[in-house]
Amino acid sequence: MSSWSNHLPALQVIVPMLTAPLVLLLRPSGLAWAATTIASALAFAVAIALTIGVLDGQSFSYLMGAWPAPYGIELGVDAFSALVLLVVTGASTVALLAGRESLNLEIDAHRQPMFYAAWLLALAGLSGIPVSADAFNIFVFMEISALASYVLIAGGPDRRALPAVFKYLLMGTIGATFYLIGIGLIYLMTGTLNLADMELRIHEVADLKPILVAAGFITIGLALKAAVFPLHVWLPNAYAYAPNAVTVFLAACSTKVALYLLLRFDFFVFQPNLAGHDVQFAYFLMPLAALAILIGSSVALLESNLKRLLAYSSIAQVGYILLGASFVSLSGLTASVLHIFNHALAKGTLFLAVACLTTRCSGLRLENISGAARSMPWTMAAFVVAGLSLIGIPGTAGFISKWYLILAALNEGTVGIVLVGVIVVSSLMAVVYIWRVVEAAYFGDAEAGGAAHREAPPALLAVTWIAALANLYFGLSPSLPLALSTSAAETLMRHVP
Amino acid sequence: MSAGHTILLILALPVAGALGIALAGRIGANLREAVTLVCATALAVIVWGLLPEIMSGERPSFTLAEVVPGIDIAFRVEPLGMLFAALASGLWIVNSIYSIGYMRGNRETKQTQFYAFFAIALAATMGIAFADNLFTLFLFYELLTLSTYPLVSHKGDTKTLRSARVYLGVLLTTSIALLLPAIIWTYFAAGSGNFTSGGILAGKLEGPAVGLLLGLFVFGIGKAAVMPVHRWLPAAMVAPTPVSALLHAVAVVKAGVFAITKVVIYIFGIDFLASESSGNWMLYVAAFTIIAASVVALQQQNLKRLLAYSTIAQLSYVVMAAAILKPLAEIGAALHMVAHAFGKITLFFAAGAIYTAAKKTEIHQLRGIGRRMPWTMAAFTIGALSMIGVPPTGGFVSKWYILAGAFDAGSYIAVATIVISTALNAAYFLPIVYLAWFARETSTPANDHGEAPLAAVLALTITAALTLAFFFFHQPVLELATQIFRGAP
Numbered sequence: 001m002s003s004w005s006n007h008l009p010a011l012q013v014i015v016p017m018l019t020a021p022l023v024l025l026l027r028p029s030g031l032a033w034a035a036t037t038i039a040s041a042l043a044f045a046v047a048i049a050l051t052i053g054v055l056d057g058q059s060f061s062y063l064m065g066a067w068p069a070p071y072g073i074e075l076g077v078d079a080f081s082a083l084v085l086l087v088v089t090g091a092s093t094v095a096l097l098a099g100r101e102s103l104n105l106e107i108d109a110h111r112q113p114m115f116y117a118a119w120l121l122a123l124a125g126l127s128g129i130p131v132s133a134d135a136f137n138i139f140v141f142m143e144i145s146a147l148a149s150y151v152l153i154a155g156g157p158d159r160r161a162l163p164a165v166f167k168y169l170l171m172g173t174i175g176a177t178f179y180l181i182g183i184g185l186i187y188l189m190t191g192t193l194n195l196a197d198m199e200l201r202i203h204e205v206a207d208l209k210p211i212l213v214a215a216g217f218i219t220i221g222l223a224l225k226a227a228v229f230p231l232h233v234w235l236p237n238a239y240a241y242a243p244n245a246v247t248v249f250l251a252a253c254s255t256k257v258a259l260y261l262l263l264r265f266d267f268f269v270f271q272p273n274l275a276g277h278d279v280q281f282a283y284f285l286m287p288l289a290a291l292a293i294l295i296g297s298s299v300a301l302l303e304s305n306l307k308r309l310l311a312y313s314s315i316a317q318v319g320y321i322l323l324g325a326s327f328v329s330l331s332g333l334t335a336s337v338l339h340i341f342n343h344a345l346a347k348g349t350l351f352l353a354v355a356c357l358t359t360r361c362s363g364l365r366l367e368n369i370s371g372a373a374r375s376m377p378w379t380m381a382a383f384v385v386a387g388l389s390l391i392g393i394p395g396t397a398g399f400i401s402k403w404y405l406i407l408a409a410l411n412e413g414t415v416g417i418v419l420v421g422v423i424v425v426s427s428l429m430a431v432v433y434i435w436r437v438v439e440a441a442y443f444g445d446a447e448a449g450g451a452a453h454r455e456a457p458p459a460l461l462a463v464t465w466i467a468a469l470a471n472l473y474f475g476l477s478p479s480l481p482l483a484l485s486t487s488a489a490e491t492l493m494r495h496v497p
Numbered sequence: 498m499s500a501g502h503t504i505l506l507i508l509a510l511p512v513a514g515a516l517g518i519a520l521a522g523r524i525g526a527n528l529r530e531a532v533t534l535v536c537a538t539a540l541a542v543i544v545w546g547l548l549p550e551i552m553s554g555e556r557p558s559f560t561l562a563e564v565v566p567g568i569d570i571a572f573r574v575e576p577l578g579m580l581f582a583a584l585a586s587g588l589w590i591v592n593s594i595y596s597i598g599y600m601r602g603n604r605e606t607k608q609t610q611f612y613a614f615f616a617i618a619l620a621a622t623m624g625i626a627f628a629d630n631l632f633t634l635f636l637f638y639e640l641l642t643l644s645t646y647p648l649v650s651h652k653g654d655t656k657t658l659r660s661a662r663v664y665l666g667v668l669l670t671t672s673i674a675l676l677l678p679a680i681i682w683t684y685f686a687a688g689s690g691n692f693t694s695g696g697i698l699a700g701k702l703e704g705p706a707v708g709l710l711l712g713l714f715v716f717g718i719g720k721a722a723v724m725p726v727h728r729w730l731p732a733a734m735v736a737p738t739p740v741s742a743l744l745h746a747v748a749v750v751k752a753g754v755f756a757i758t759k760v761v762i763y764i765f766g767i768d769f770l771a772s773e774s775s776g777n778w779m780l781y782v783a784a785f786t787i788i789a790a791s792v793v794a795l796q797q798q799n800l801k802r803l804l805a806y807s808t809i810a811q812l813s814y815v816v817m818a819a820a821i822l823k824p825l826a827e828i829g830a831a832l833h834m835v836a837h838a839f840g841k842i843t844l845f846f847a848a849g850a851i852y853t854a855a856k857k858t859e860i861h862q863l864r865g866i867g868r869r870m871p872w873t874m875a876a877f878t879i880g881a882l883s884m885i886g887v888p889p890t891g892g893f894v895s896k897w898y899i900l901a902g903a904f905d906a907g908s909y910i911a912v913a914t915i916v917i918s919t920a921l922n923a924a925y926f927l928p929i930v931y932l933a934w935f936a937r938e939t940s941t942p943a944n945d946h947g948e949a950p951l952a953a954v955l956a957l958t959i960t961a962a963l964t965l966a967f968f969f970f971h972q973p974v975l976e977l978a979t980q981i982f983r984g985a986p
Contacts, residue, residue: 374653384643393673394680395636400565403681410685424678431673435666443662445655476564 005053009062009075009131012046012085013141015039017124020117027113033103036116037096040123044089047127051082055483061133070194074133080337080488081130083481084253084260087344088126091252092119094348098463099245102355106156106243115155119249122148126257135183136193138261139176142225145257146172149250156243164237171224171234175258178221185214186269195268199495202273215270215277219284222265225258228285228322229292232315239311244355247307251314252348256340259321263336267492271328278328278496285326286415290422292319297429301436306357306364309433310350313390316426317343323419324405327412328496333489334482335404341481342389342397345474349386349467353379356456356464366436371446379456380441382468387434389471392427396475400482402427500557503547504572504627507582510540511620515613522609530597533612537593540619541586551579552977558629567689570636573629575692576980577762580831581755582626584838585748589619591956592743595846598952599739602853611651611737617644622748625756631680631690631764634756635672638720641752642668645744649736660732667729668719676717679710683764686710692759696766707765708775714760715779715816720753722809723816724786731805738849741801746808746841751834754815758830762981767822783817784914786810791921798859800848803925804841807884810918811837818899821911824982826902829895831978832971836891839964840883846957847877850949860929865938869947872954874933876961881926883964886919891967 019039026032050060060077063069077085096119107115125145132138150172154165187193189210190201202211220231227235235255239247270277296316303309321343324336354364356379361368373380389396406423409416455461474481514536521529550557551574558573574582596615600608621644624637642665650661684690687697702710719726733745744750761770770776787810794806814837818830850873851857851866867874883890896915903911948954967974 391673393639394632394677395639403565403568406681406685428674431670435669439662442665443658476570477562478565482565 005049005058006060006062008046008050008053009060009077010064012043012050012077012089012131013124013128015042015046016120016127020120020124023117023120024113032113032116033096033100036119037093039120040089040093040096043123043127044086044093047082047085047089050077051086051480051484053077054079054082054487055480069133070192070197073137074194074196075131076133077131078488078491079484080260080264080491083337083341083484083488084130084257085127087256087341088123088130088253091249091344091348092123094352094463094467095245095249095252098248098352098355098460099243101457101460102244102359105359111155115152118148118151118155119246121145122152122249126253129257129261133195134193135186135195135198135265139180139183142176142179142261145254146176146225149254152246152250153238153242155246156241158241160237161241164234164241168234168238171231175221175224175231178217178224180221182214182216182218182221185210185217195265198269199272202269208274211270212274215266215274218265219262222258222262223288226255226262226322227258227315227318229288229295229315229319232292232296232318235315236308236311239314240305240307244351244358248348248351248355251311251351252344255314255318256321256344259318259325259340263325263333263492267495271496282326282328285322286419289319289323289326290419292316293323293422293426297426297433300433301429303433304366306354306366306369306437307351309437310347310354313430313433314343314347316430317347317390320401320405320423323423324408327408329408329411330489330493331404331408331411333492334485335401335408337485337488338404338478338481339401341485342401342474345397345467345471346386346389349464349471350383350390352460352464352467353383353386356382356460359456359460360454366440367444369437369441370444371441372444373441374446376455378461379464380438382461382464383441384434384438385468386471387438389475391430391434394475395472397471397478397481399475400478500547500550500555500574501559503543504557504559504574505561507540507543507623507627508572508620510536510543511616511623514540515616515620518613518616519609522612526601526608529609529612530593533593533596533616534590536616537586537589537619540623541583541590544582544586544623547574547579548583548977550574551576551980552973554980564632567684568632569630570633571629571691572624572627572633573692574627576977577755577759577831578626578628580835580974580977581751582623584835585619585622585626585743585751588743588747588838588842588960591959592739592842594952595742595849595956596739598950598954598956599737599849599853602950602953603737605651605737607651610647614644614647615740615743618648618744618748622752625752629692631683631692631760634759635676635680638676638718638752638756639669639672641720641749642672645740645749648740648744649733651737651740652735657735660735663732664729667726667732671717671719671726674717675713676719679713679717682710682713687764690764692763694763696762696764696769698765699769703773705775707770707773708778711765711770711776711779714764715757715782718753718756718760720749721757721816722750722753722786722812723782724789724809724813727786727790727809730809731802734799734801734805738801738845738852741804742842742845742849745805746845747838750808750812751838754812754819754830754834757816758819758827761819761822762827767824767827771822780817780820780908780911783813783820784910786813787817787914787918788921791918791925795921795925797925798861800851800858800860800863800929801845803860804844804848807844807922807925808837808841810922811841811884814896814899814915814918817911817914818902821899821902821906821908823902823905825905826899827981828975828978829898829900829902831981832898832974833895835971835974836883836895836964836967839891839960839967840880843876843880843957843960843964844884846953846960847873847880850953850957853953854946854949860932863929863932864936865933867933868938870949872948872958874930876957877933878930879961879964881930884926885922889965889968891964891971894968894971
């Protein structure tokens with residue numbers, strides 16, 4: 001193993017984190033954007049290098065300051081974290097590349113350096129969580145990313161973002177506090193913060209009641225962060241009123257990181273140590289997942305603000321990810337992890353298309369985009385491709401994860417068949433809500449809509465199309481995310497007794 | 498070159514053609530049309546070149562990619578698909594000639610886009626014809642829907658968009674809501690979705706589930722226009738006539754009935770389906786569609802809409818023939834795909850020629866038009882006779898086989914349906930023929946027109962000749978169709 005590749009996990013966080021204060025100093029806003037984008041692209045490159053290493057069978061473990069674990073802080077990367085890192089850094093890079101023009105419209109030039117610094121901190125925090133093997137370190141990264149995200153969401157010109165972000169702040173803080181209480185309890189009983197060490201030390205604990213309480217706190221806390229139904233109320237407005245580029249970035253990855261942590265913590269620490277925990281885990285999360293899927297999709301059916309519509313669809317998609325995990329089976333977890341990747345692709349592309357629409361339309365209600373497809377055929381074509389992926393049509397990435405999810409559900413007997421019904425019904429609802437957008441844009445009256453007769457800016461459109469083509473590519477040749485998610489599921493299942 | 502590469506070439510050629518058309522469109526109209534014709538001819542030559550191999554019993558196949566374990570994008574040339582591909586690619590040449598006359602004659606806009614999407618639609622058609630499994634079939638089926646949408650909405654005005662919405666809405670919804678679940682169900686029940694001689698579902702499903710799955714397929718494949726999912730076809734008539742002619746009389750609608758026939762023969766297996774009574778309804782639904790669509794056609798005043806309803810009825814002939822579940826009838830289904838294609842494309846060509854030359858679209862306007870446009874109306878008459886099934890036209894041959902199959906199965910409902918619908922066909926086609934030839938023009942038209950542009954007349958003469966020729970020379974097609982049940986899988 002070459003020596004430089006050992007440092008990749010640390011670089012993953014250090015690059016964006018150290019660029020953040022530098023960006024503050026770059027006054028002409030173009031430079032700030034360029035520096036941020038370069039740092040984000042570098043982080044993406046690091047994530048790709050890590051992924052290649054992981055696929056080669058390399059395992060990354062990095063001891064901060066060379067202090068041995070469990071006393072020092074350990075960083076580690078396996079297939080699961082590599083996949084999440086790809087999503088986080090990829091989403092950030094794509095959003096930055098696409099978002100230059102729309103961010104210029106939305107954020108005053110003199111505030112831009114601060115905004116981009118916050119962006120980099122959010123990126124550092126979100127990528128810090130997957131690389132950390134230490135529960136408290138994760139908490140710190142979680143707070144960094146959360147505080148930075150509040151700034152990003154509130155950074156736009158839309159004043160409605162302020163109450164939205166206040167709600168997000170309250171709920172997010174409660175979530176983080178719950179998580180901290182959970183870790184505190186475990187630390188009290190085991191004296192360690194290293195996840196791998198916790199798994200071993202809990203064996204020695206005589207009274208498991210505090211651990212059980214900790215499991216409750218951590219699960220609820222992270223479920224809040226991940227917008228698991230019914231703890232999702234912060235999400236729709238936060239996505240809807242944030243600047244468009246921020247929505248692309250956060251919608252693709254922020255809830256995914258919380259879900260990653262939820263699964264990692266649960267499978268690494270609690271599944272091997274708490275008797276019957278797999279059943280509790282399944283019984284607790286499966287109904288919530290099914291409800292999230294059905295209710296999220298139903299609300300999306302009725303929603304007429306495009307961004308809120310997509311946000312409610314995200315709540316349903318979180319449900320899919322959780323549903324796969326709640327089977328506590330290899331195939332279920334594969335589907336779940338795969339859907340983290342595929343949904344990020346689909347939803348990221350959809351929000352990119354929305355960003356395209358924003359540059360030319362007077363608003364984002366369905367009547368505002370009426371007839372937009374006539375003046376913006378490329379934008380809407382990309383929207384349709386991503387929409388098909390969201391629905392799960394063969395040939396797109398969304399199909400692959402739904403296929404695995406159904407495969408996993410059918411292993412669950414009668415309950416599984418009911419759940420397949422849930423998946424099918426909600427996919428049909430997705431057809432309807434995507435169709436409502438298509439209907440407005442393709443068949444609506446162009447005179448009534450506020451669309452200017454121009455296609456979106458070329459740079460934005462090009463990035464949108466790259467993302468749309470990625471949906472098709474990973475739908476026809478899904479070996480990369482599939483290899484990562486299979487390996488991730490195997491790692492997780494190894495901890496289930 | 499191996500057979501696998503030939504398949505890949507067949508799929509890639511129209512796509513490359515579409516790119517070439519888009520580029521050539523910037524240089525000049527003549528070059529663009531030349532690219533279209535060259536591409537169509539090359540495609541037909543390559544597709545027809547596969548024929549001897551298939552006739553000798555070979556089944557070249559090619560796997561493009563394994564998407565996930567158990568799901569491949571794979572192609573295999575079998576007799577039915579060969580027939581469909583040969584038909585579509587051959588008629589694309591004629592249709593391209595016709596398009597040139599029609600599009601120029603009517604000074605249509607966005608012609609480059611028109612030719613490019615036409616080529617992509619042909620690529621999708623080839624994919625459907627050669628698909629070796631349900632997954633691949635589905636991919637190209639959806640591609641065909643999406644690539645024909647710009648053709649249907651070509652005119653772009655409000656009325657056209659309203660119809661295009663029905664077109665896209667019905668085809669997408671049925672395929673996603675019904676066909677896709679049917680495909681997924683099949684994969685889980687049978688463990689694969691490969692088209693296999695004798696079917697793959699025998700012993701894997703039983704009872705009402707068979708009928709239900711068949712229902713998902715028959716109504717999910719909306720392109721076959723079995724009632725009540727037929728509304729998209731009359732709606733699609735807002736497209737320029739060459740689109741109606743090749744796509745909505747041949748490629749798209751035949752893709753529908755072709756898919757249903759393939760599912761019946763290679764997924765269910767006719768013996769298995771015959772042994773399960775829950776699938777019997779398919780015959781009745783098809784019979785109902787034939788009669789109902791013919792009755793609706795009787796009331797149409799617009800020529801293209803009349804032809805659309807006639808198509809709905811004729812498509813259900815194929816579906817009904819497939820549902821009779823006897824080899825003779827399945828062969829009849831295959832023959833009818835060809836016979837109807839020749840006849841109906843001629844009729845549409847004629848309707849388009851009338852529109853181009855005289856700007857007439859309604860039936861009552863056609864009094865005495867036969868004298869002004871003798872070639873066109875002669876071709877129209879031949880096409881109409883073929884729809885009715887009068888010798889010496891192609892329509893007679895296929896009806897003969899379907900009837901033979903119906904007698905073989907003792908299905909008197911099918912026999913009665915064919916008899917009644919023949920009478921109805923005569924009732925709505927013969928008055929037009931009479932008006933055109935024997936009625937007098939009530940007033941001299943504003944423009945004292947003659948025939949349509951030469952390219953259009955040439956095309957419709959060719960297809961009319963093919964309609965007649967099919968009566969005499971259908972032996973090769975028959976042999977090919979017979980191979981479905983004789984040849985090795």
